[in-house]
Amino acid sequence: MIQHPFLQSYISLATFSLTAVNVGTFPLGESDRIVTLFARERGLHRAVAKGARKPGTKLSGKSEPLNINRMLLAKGRSLDIITQCESVETFGSLRKDLQRLSYALYYAELTTTFGQGLSEDAARYFDRLSLSIGLMAESPREPALLCLEFEFALLEMLGIRPELDVCVACREPLTEQNLSSFNHDLGGFLCRPCYHLMRRRASENHHHDHGGESGTPSVAESAAIFDGHTFDKPVRRPVVEGVEPGYDRDTQLAVGNIARRREAIDGQRANVFVTPMVWKRLILSRTASELLNNGLTEESLLDSERGVQGKATQAARRIMQGYIEYKAGRRMRSLDLLANLPS
Numbered sequence: 001m002i003q004h005p006f007l008q009s010y011i012s013l014a015t016f017s018l019t020a021v022n023v024g025t026f027p028l029g030e031s032d033r034i035v036t037l038f039a040r041e042r043g044l045h046r047a048v049a050k051g052a053r054k055p056g057t058k059l060s061g062k063s064e065p066l067n068i069n070r071m072l073l074a075k076g077r078s079l080d081i082i083t084q085c086e087s088v089e090t091f092g093s094l095r096k097d098l099q100r101l102s103y104a105l106y107y108a109e110l111t112t113t114f115g116q117g118l119s120e121d122a123a124r125y126f127d128r129l130s131l132s133i134g135l136m137a138e139s140p141r142e143p144a145l146l147c148l149e150f151e152f153a154l155l156e157m158l159g160i161r162p163e164l165d166v167c168v169a170c171r172e173p174l175t176e177q178n179l180s181s182f183n184h185d186l187g188g189f190l191c192r193p194c195y196h197l198m199r200r201r202a203s204e205n206h207h208h209d210h211g212g213e214s215g216t217p218s219v220a221e222s223a224a225i226f227d228g229h230t231f232d233k234p235v236r237r238p239v240v241e242g243v244e245p246g247y248d249r250d251t252q253l254a255v256g257n258i259a260r261r262r263e264a265i266d267g268q269r270a271n272v273f274v275t276p277m278v279w280k281r282l283i284l285s286r287t288a289s290e291l292l293n294n295g296l297t298e299e300s301l302l303d304s305e306r307g308v309q310g311k312a313t314q315a316a317r318r319i320m321q322g323y324i325e326y327k328a329g330r331r332m333r334s335l336d337l338l339a340n341l342p343s
């Protein structure tokens with residue numbers, strides 16, 4: 001390669017500094033690593049960590065996912081190169097708890113998925129992401145609740161936070177009495193009259209298109225009925241919180257995953273039935289998320305969470321993750337490991 005002396009000195013001047021969370025890595029060549037960063041100064045950014053895959057080198061530990069570093073980068077032709085790196089935070093206690101680590105890696109996965117849309121709000125998102133990873137590492141609160149609050153913060157910054165207060169079709173205020181189902185397409189809840197209206201229309205279309213409903217449902221159809229269903233298919237049984245009697249937990253999770261993946265891939269409209277308890281859990285998490293944004297400490301939240309039902313929290317999380325995956329058009333993988341662990 002011919003290197004012009006002027007160009008060389010120009011390149012050496014083109015350095016800049018970033019404070020960033022590592023949100024992903026993949027190998028490059030024999031011993032290097034490409035690190036995906038979310039930087040406070042410029043959002044999602046990729047850089048090369050030279051020699052990071054050789055054990056014992058300075059960059060090998062620092063380039064691990066979830067670490068926060070302050071670094072100096074040299075502008076490269078395609079990828080920038082990390083030339084200096086100083087550790088700001090390593091979240092040591094996260095690495096000792098598989099559940100909490102998985103949730104934090106899920107934050108990283110969400111960041112690589114949606115980070116492009118957050119570059120204008122990079123500083124605010126960086127601060128919230130670092131706060132949330134820190135809470136996942138240190139907070140005495142339930143990891144699933146912390147996760148719900150982070151999901152609300154992310155969706156709020158992306159401008160796609162789900163509507164919890166009024167019906168997304170008719171704008172009537174939602175109550176425990178009229179609450180029906182969560183609709184991924186419309187990004188919120190339908191009241192019962194609107195749900196029944198849409199269901200009737202979908203069923204008429206179906207009869208018109210296919211000459212009526214017949215036979216037993218296919219696996220995919222059963223899965224859809226189990227975990228929510230599409231308006232395009234006839235509704236055979238209602239589903240409550242994705243839990244159907246007669247199935248064991250593993251089957252429920254497996255079938256639920258198939259249904260979410262299928263919905264995400266097909267981009268079909270999906271409806272998930274929600275109980276008032278789960279709806280209230282979502283509202284409380286949204287509030288907690290806003291309070292954390294405004295610098296609230298966690299003690300008051302801990303008090304309000306005594307007696308919170310784990311089942312409702314898990315159901316609320318499934319709805320949020322399903323909605324996020326629907327918006328992303330793909331499944332998030334970081335929490336799959338937890339779903340398969342015995343509880």
Ligand SMILES: [Zn+2]
Nearest residue numbers: 167170191194
């Ligand atoms: Zn309505």
